[in-house]
Amino acid sequence: MAEEIAMHDGESPPSALTDGTTGLHDGELQSVAFLAKSLSDENRLRILLCLGRGKKAVGSIVEELGLSQPLVSHHLKELKRTLLVTIERSGPFIYYQLSDPAILATVRDLNAVAQNLLATRKTF
Secondary structure, X not given: XXXXXXXXXXXXXXXXXXXXXXXXXXHHHHHHHHHHHHOOOHHHXXXXXXXXXXOEEHXXXXXXXXXXXXXXXXXXXXXXXXXXXXXEEEOOEEEEEEOOOHHHHHHHHHHHHHXXXXXXXXXX
16 A cells, blocks of 8 residues: 655655665755766866876866866866865965765776666667
């Protein structure tokens, strides 16, 4: 028998993910979505992988990735806003670095999932 849940106007039904099977609650899902949006750009992923090799100034990232300086600066601003990178000032220079090494593991995990899912796909 289905259990009815009383809701007030404007209230969303409880998420199936908050039932204890994943341990994620709506507020946490919002945080995950916030970070996932930042990870949804190929150039940002390239920048994160580049920073995985150590802290770098914008010019070094531009040189390594072959992207324009304004484009790299734009993406670094977004990555900083979403707390995926931090900055370190040294005199006139600003160096960017990953805020947490787990970011690289997450990107690698997403790549593994993508490869597994796309391996059987015939059309796009």
